[in-house]
Amino acid sequence: MTEPVAAPAPAVDPASPAAPAPGAVGAGLIELVDIVQRYPQDGGELTVIDGVTLTFDKPGIQVLLGPSGCGKSTLLRMMGGVRHPGVASPTSGTVNIDGEACHGPHEDVVMVFQRYANRPDLTVEENVRFPFRTKLWRSRIGKAEQDERTEAILEAVGLKDKRSLYPAQLSGGQNQRVALARALVLRPRILLMDEPFGALDAQTREEMQALLIEIWKGFPCQVVFITHDVDEALLLGDRVIILSTQPARIADDFVINEPKPRNGIWLQSSLANELRGRVRQMLHQGAA
Amino acid sequence: MWNPYLPLAPRERRILGITSVLAVLLIWAGLSGTGLVGPAKLPTPWAVGSAFLRLCWDADRGESLLGWATVYSSYRVFVAALLVVIVGVPLGVAMGASPRVNAALSPLVDPFRSAPVVALLPVLVLWLGIEEALKITFLFLGAVVYLVPMVRDAIVAVPRVYWISARDLGATPFEAVRLALVPIAMPRIADAVIAAVSIMWTYITVAEYVNATKGLGQLIQNAKRFSAMDQMFVGIFVIIALALVTYQIMTRLKQRLFPWETSI
Numbered sequence A: 001m002t003e004p005v006a007a008p009a010p011a012v013d014p015a016s017p018a019a020p021a022p023g024a025v026g027a028g029l030i031e032l033v034d035i036v037q038r039y040p041q042d043g044g045e046l047t048v049i050d051g052v053t054l055t056f057d058k059p060g061i062q063v064l065l066g067p068s069g070c071g072k073s074t075l076l077r078m079m080g081g082v083r084h085p086g087v088a089s090p091t092s093g094t095v096n097i098d099g100e101a102c103h104g105p106h107e108d109v110v111m112v113f114q115r116y117a118n119r120p121d122l123t124v125e126e127n128v129r130f131p132f133r134t135k136l137w138r139s140r141i142g143k144a145e146q147d148e149r150t151e152a153i154l155e156a157v158g159l160k161d162k163r164s165l166y167p168a169q170l171s172g173g174q175n176q177r178v179a180l181a182r183a184l185v186l187r188p189r190i191l192l193m194d195e196p197f198g199a200l201d202a203q204t205r206e207e208m209q210a211l212l213i214e215i216w217k218g219f220p221c222q223v224v225f226i227t228h229d230v231d232e233a234l235l236l237g238d239r240v241i242i243l244s245t246q247p248a249r250i251a252d253d254f255v256i257n258e259p260k261p262r263n264g265i266w267l268q269s270s271l272a273n274e275l276r277g278r279v280r281q282m283l284h285q286g287a288a
Numbered sequence B: 001m002w003n004p005y006l007p008l009a010p011r012e013r014r015i016l017g018i019t020s021v022l023a024v025l026l027i028w029a030g031l032s033g034t035g036l037v038g039p040a041k042l043p044t045p046w047a048v049g050s051a052f053l054r055l056c057w058d059a060d061r062g063e064s065l066l067g068w069a070t071v072y073s074s075y076r077v078f079v080a081a082l083l084v085v086i087v088g089v090p091l092g093v094a095m096g097a098s099p100r101v102n103a104a105l106s107p108l109v110d111p112f113r114s115a116p117v118v119a120l121l122p123v124l125v126l127w128l129g130i131e132e133a134l135k136i137t138f139l140f141l142g143a144v145v146y147l148v149p150m151v152r153d154a155i156v157a158v159p160r161v162y163w164i165s166a167r168d169l170g171a172t173p174f175e176a177v178r179l180a181l182v183p184i185a186m187p188r189i190a191d192a193v194i195a196a197v198s199i200m201w202t203y204i205t206v207a208e209y210v211n212a213t214k215g216l217g218q219l220i221q222n223a224k225r226f227s228a229m230d231q232m233f234v235g236i237f238v239i240i241a242l243a244l245v246t247y248q249i250m251t252r253l254k255q256r257l258f259p260w261e262t263s264i
């Protein structure tokens, strides 16, 4: 289904970190095979996801775009190995991470949530260092490297001078930076982001989008990024997958070979307008 | 205009508080001082004051009755509090973290919240005798049945996203409880401990009813036997004061230990 968009001037530069060659970095491989999700509802059943098959094998930012309530978070939680209490997830189908069926939290996969989930009882630095409190990462990463990684990521997200503040003392954007740093300090091969900038005001959202692009160059990985915002999908996506609603199926799937960062001016370009039209049409068809 | 969110200046709050306490003292002094209510039913404030001084230092005996009573009662509350925390907190955490443990233990714990623990006292006397073990056990039981469900509820109230996030970042289920759920629930657990200790101060007189040889409960009992109303009032006031002081100390300690909670 992947179909490269005919860009007027192919803006692909193999050396550019925005479009690295496949396998050039240690990005993880995600396979969703025939995913079906049903939830019990009013005595009957509600089919939320109906046969989604997807492969993410090229490193970059993969955007899952769909209207609210279409099942994006459900899909992302499966990739993160999060089980719903009392409901089988997925109902049928398999999720493979690096070729192996995923049944729970995977050490190469880290999630970032819309509401940050920063620990209120830990300072910024303690939040970022939290993974190193677990036996798993303490045994893998020595103290010196923990320090070095923490400093590097605090620098990258621009929170060095806020390190001893608590999350309650930070703005929404700063909180999302903490969440991003805490995820990236593990150098995950797969980063799952569920509408991470959805709770932010427009200007902070733009700043965070630019930051994500910049940070990604320093820590390239497989990013699966969920949004319901068409422009956000166009700005960030190396590939955009559009989900229809009730039940969710893949309505469209295309690659954007444009260098990043893309800005507001690019969003007015003829290519962006064409893509936006295409996306809007697919979302409308899905809703109909 | 009045509204429930009206911020009150500390000065105004203090003045209002002191005024109402003074008003009660005045009414008390009026009722007892004018002889409207006899000294057998209500001692005058100054009689209570001089009884307080006498109990603080008994020149004939050369010892402080009130001092010793306070030491004994405080010691009992302290030991029982220690036991309640050591037993009750882990139990509550286990119940909050595991629906299975909760299902198994809540029928044993929850009913006792409304059961009259005081009614258990005669039974406890049969089982444990009338010495120190009885007093400590009674205080322990009276408080632990409140503490355990409160600790459990504190754990259950931690939003699930912290569990998901900790597991996602490499924590085992056990680590997620230890490193995420418990620390986040700590302020509420501390509230539960504070409430449990307050309950113990209300039970101390009952605990010291049986075979009373030492303690504030005994002091009140003794005073009652000799119809010394003024001394009974002293005992009651001292217990109230001790409960207030422990409450203040523990609340301060809580703020010191969990500074992040007040910054929310």
Ligand SMILES: Nc1ncnc2c1ncn2[C@@H]1O[C@H](COP(=O)(O)OP(=O)(O)O)[C@@H](O)[C@H]1O
Residues within 6 Å of the ligand: A039, A040, A048, A066, A067, A068, A069, A070, A071, A072, A073, A074, A075, A084, A087
């Ligand atoms: N545990 C659950 N039980 C029942 N229905 C659920 C559950 N989780 C999600 N749903 C339903 O599944 C649909 C998709 O939810 P979600 O994945 O959160 O959508 P999105 O993230 O795209 O907004 C919604 O209609 C929601 O009500």
Ligand SMILES: [Mg+2]
Residues within 6 Å of the ligand: A069, A072, A073, A074, A194, A195
């Ligand atoms: Mg969602």
